[in-house]
Amino acid sequence: MMITSWRKRRAAKRAGKEQQRNGNGEMELTIPRDFRCPISLDLMSDPVTLSSGITYDRESIEKWIEAGNFTCPLTNQAMTSLEPIPNHVIRRKIQDWCVENRSHGIERIPTPRVPISSIEVSEILSNINVASKNQDGEVCRALVAKLKSLAKESERNKRCIATNGAASVLSKAFATFTTVSSSFDENTTVLEETLSTLITMLPLDRDAKSYLGSVTAMHCLIWFLSSGDLSRRRNAVLALKELVSSMEDQRKTLNLLSELECAIEALFKLIKNPICPSSKKASLTIIYHTITSSSTSSSTRQKQVTKLVNLGIVPLLIETLVDAERAMCEKALGVLEGIVDSEQGREMALDNPLTMPVLVKKILRVSNTATEFSVAILHKLCKKEQREDGGVLVEALQVGAFQKLLLLLQLGCVEETKERVSELLKILNLHRNKVECVDPMDNFRDLKRPF
Incomplete structure (x- = not known):
């Protein structure tokens, strides 16, 4: 009996039974090992x-x-x-x-699609080069659309296309078709398709940025940025952000953006009515470089700041900061610091009742970068306070700025921020007698402490 039972178990094992009982006595399906x-x-x-x-x-x-x-x-x-x-x-x-x-x-x-090979990618890219050289927009558009479709099929395809130099070829084709005629309207279809596919290849390599950074290509990007098509505007701002973030292309890009008044207004609209979070972040990044970079003259930067303030950038940034996630918060604070360098920008910030509460709240709550920006903005606003009643200084004290800054000094920060904090504490201390004593722990109840 024992031998018979053992043989039955061995036969069942060899047959690879696909079902077995679970703890409740029900049959469970077992996937064959092969x-x-x-x-x-x-x-x-x-x-x-x-x-x-x-x-x-x-x-x-x-x-x-x-x-x-x-x-x-x-x-x-x-x-x-x-x-x-x-x-x-x-x-x-x-x-x-x-x-x-x-x-x-x-x-x-489902039956899987066969992934694209490097040989197939190279052939398509070669044909795109030929079509753009011959200024055949229709053929080039079809080839680019095919490449985008293949990239959407799988991440594997996308990596294969990107690693075979697609970004450089697409940027070159985009730049070529921007020089075909004096008007971009004639080649809008192929330009839109090429830019849309190129954006899926971010971040761009050096060669791709070089082609995209040509004068005619950037003029086309800014034209797209100011147009009404949402997809076109999104792709244009992401491409411009790539160029602005590269030191090699930054000066040329910022100078061109500064020359065209419509560019700043278009970027402001993307912040006010964002197409998506990535487009809003890209717009804030470009504006930050525009108003803070040494690549442009101080008079040009001041002109851009004035335009942004008149458009209403200050209340928009404060509103964004109220419940922004980390990356968005850092970018908005960076732009606000550049804006309050101007007298008009400071006045707008001081007139907003949310400025002080929001800035103080961001210290030690978001990131080191956000804390540094917040302290820098507070320093610029408080240092210029001349009223005898304390004004903004009293307001800062009322929302717990003194306790927050003191805690930051104890926890440690970079040297530049430490100097600003020390100076702020000295300035604020002169007006502490004008504010009722508050329990400092009330201000830090929700603070995520690193200790």
Whole structure:
């Protein structure tokens, strides 16, 4: 009897029974071992075989290879080729198994698309070069659209396209079609398609920025920025942000932005009525560089600040700061610091009842960068206070600025910020007798302390 029972168990094991009972006595489905990826142990959706003969799920093995591994994970053999081969036999078996077990809630895995190869990408990019050289906008647009469609299919395709120099080719094509005629209207379709595809390749490499930074290309970007099409405006501001963030292209880009009055107004509109968070952040970044960079003259910077203040940038920034997430908060504070350098900007900030509460609240709550910007703005606002009644200084004390700054000094900060904090504490201390004593812990109840 014991031998018979053992033989039955062995036969069941060899047959690879796909069902077993769980703790409640119900039948549970077990995925056959050959259908599982040796890395993730999950059912393979796109089985591929390496040169070692072992089959893995494409996503898992590609992550392994991208991490710098050149051996088979299971056998540890050196791979003679890093190009996985689709295993159609296993895939069809998995699909059949899924169909057979539909009653268990198993859905049939779709037949995966074959990823694009480097050779195919190179061929498409070569054809785009030829089409742009021949000024054939229709053919170029079709090729670029095909490239964008392939990039959308999978992250693997997108990486393959990007690593084969697509950004440089697309930037060159964009720049070429901006010089074809005196009006961008004639090539709007191909320019929009090219820019839209190029944005998916961010961040751009040096060559791509070089082409995109040409005078005609930047004029086109600024024209797009001022147009009514939302997608066009979003793509244009993201491209300009790439150029402004690069020191090599910053001077040329900022000078051109400063020359065209419509550019600053278009950026302001993207902050006031943002298309998406990324476009708003990009607009704030460009404005920050425009009003603070030494790449432009002080008179030009002052002119831009005046224009922004007249447009209503100060209340807009304060409103943004009320509940902004970290990145947005840092950018808004950076722009506000540049704005309060001007007398008109300071007056607008001081007239806003939310300025002091918001600035004090941001200290030690968001990030070191946000804290440094907040202290710098407070320093500029309080240092200029001349009224005998204390004015803004009393207001700062009422919202807990003294306690916050004292805590910041105790916790430590960079030297420049420390000097500003020390000076602020001396200025504020002269007016402390004008403010009722408050419990300092009330101001720090929700503070995330690093100690």
